[in-house]
Amino acid sequence: MVVPSGKIGLATVCGVVINGVLLKSGIPIESRFGEVLEVKDRKPRRFVAIINYAGTSLDPSEQYIRAGMTSVGEAAKTGGGKILANFREIPAPSPHLSLLDHRML
Secondary structure: OOOOOOOOOOOOOOHHHHHHHHHHOOOOOEEEEEEEEEEEOOEEEEEEEEEEHHHOOOOHHHHHHHOOOOOHHHHHHHOOEEEEEEEEEOOOOOOOHHHOOHHHO
16 A cells, blocks of 8 residues: 555454464464553553453453543653553464564564
């Protein structure tokens, strides 16, 4: 995709895609929690909401968005707001774990 001059492009990757890439690489992964993360001065501050995936049949991120609990645009503009976050667990050692950047964990 080409971003026109004077415009800004923004791309996101769905968490399901991330899980699929890791699984295809031989890294077992389980999504555990969906959260709303408060950002202040462009740094993560605290979780203000958390839903365990095991406790719901609905996507936590979708629930947060529908409830108006996020302010992603504000966080992008000012460095402060509430964004979506997810916690994933790698429940077993994997020979391919070295493929991951440890900062991702």
